[in-house]
Amino acid sequence: QVHLVESGGGLVQAGGSVRLSCAASGGTFSRYTMAWFRQTPGKDREFVAGISRIDGSTHYTRSVKGRFTISRDNAKNTGYLQMNSLKPEDTAVYYCGASSAEVVILTTGRYDYWGQGTQVTVSS
DSSP states (O other): OOEEEEEOOEEEETTOOEEEEEEEESSOGGGSEEEEEEEOTTSOOEEEEEEOTTTOOEEEOGGGTTTEEEEEEGGGTEEEEEEOSOOGGGOEEEEEEEEOOSSOOSSGGGOOEEOOOEEEEEEO
16 A cells, blocks of 8 residues: 655746655555646646656656656655746646556556645746
């Protein structure tokens, strides 16, 4: 059983930066592909970025490419999402998920574990 805890969210002005962290415990973090999703009220949780457990390859949704960077530190059992040039439309609750899949999965169904989420609010 893997327990995930996100942190680092908050209120930031448009154009600013935030780094989210996802701390894992209770399992071997390196055995999981990790991803960040986000959700706004009334909408489904959407994929943002993911990083493979096999080779560290990454995948981003088009709207965040060039602005967000996903990374992981297996020694610290922690994943990160560096978010730069933030826009008001990035406002959401951000969740990290862990999947046993070898590649990054863009849908929520293949993720075995989720954190509780952290709110990111970008003001214009």
